[in-house]
Amino acid sequence: MADLRSAAVPPIGPTDHVRGSGPEAILYLDLACPRCAAEWPMVKRLGLRLCVRHFPLAAKRPRSLALHAAAEAAALQRADGFWALWDSIYADHGHLDDPHLWERARRLGLELTRFDADRRSEVVAARVQADFRGGIRAGVAGTPTAFIGGERIAGDLLASLESEVPL
């Protein structure tokens, strides 16, 4: 059985999706979460080294798992595929069904047959679940949730992240 007892938030590792430079922030996000979509455009512009992790609440948001798996599948074909699809999903939250994902993948120049096979693969599902389990163990109880210096941010996420950016 997977161990879901309390543990510190996993430090940023080689398999994480990281971008930007500055103080580190680890974010647990759900690609189908409207609040995450609303805050992402502001968060991504902050002068921070951002690590995003998958935290799909699948029962609440039926498209969550498919979206997170799609982002991982894009990463398997293009070095910048993960971030390209990630940003594209948050930028247009009204088109999240499979045909919309195929269209996004096509615009990114991904090979569609492989994209579809990859996003349904066990490897991709395990990658998404690993992030989710790490979040559960660190006490993530909703999205968006952020950690700075290993500590979970309570209260206004955007304001707390902004306060981390050096002046």
Place this chain on the structure above:
Amino acid sequence: MIEPGSEAPAFTLPDHRGEDVSLSSFRGRKLMLCFYPNDFSPVCGDQLSVYQEVRPQIAEAGAELVGISTDGSWAHNAFRKQLGLEMTLLSDFHPKGEVTRAYGAYIEERGHPNRSLVLVDEQGIVRWVHESPSPLEIPGANLIFDALDQVSQ
């Protein structure tokens, strides 16, 4: 809040289908009672959605998770459907909050339960409790697994 080591107060409450559920029906299984303030509140929605995702692992650990609030059965039913929840939700609606009070989880000035977890063992004894410092603070699912691990040792 009720103390670990106490006998869990007996109850019979209607569930989300309006059918009576008694504490005694959980004898022989561990029961994690999750008292929460309100159906449809964003924070309660987040809490129960996260617990829903780890419901299989809670079952693997030999426990059943059951939610309780002072909302009625019809509201519970709609709340479950909205969030895709599979857990039983019990309605402490009438007399309002009576069972929640018996577990020491009722906030009188607010008229709803505090966010609290109570682990009842196979013999009906309270083994672990957690009360949130404020209704806005969600106890992570990790605390449920810590408690189940602690009680099984």
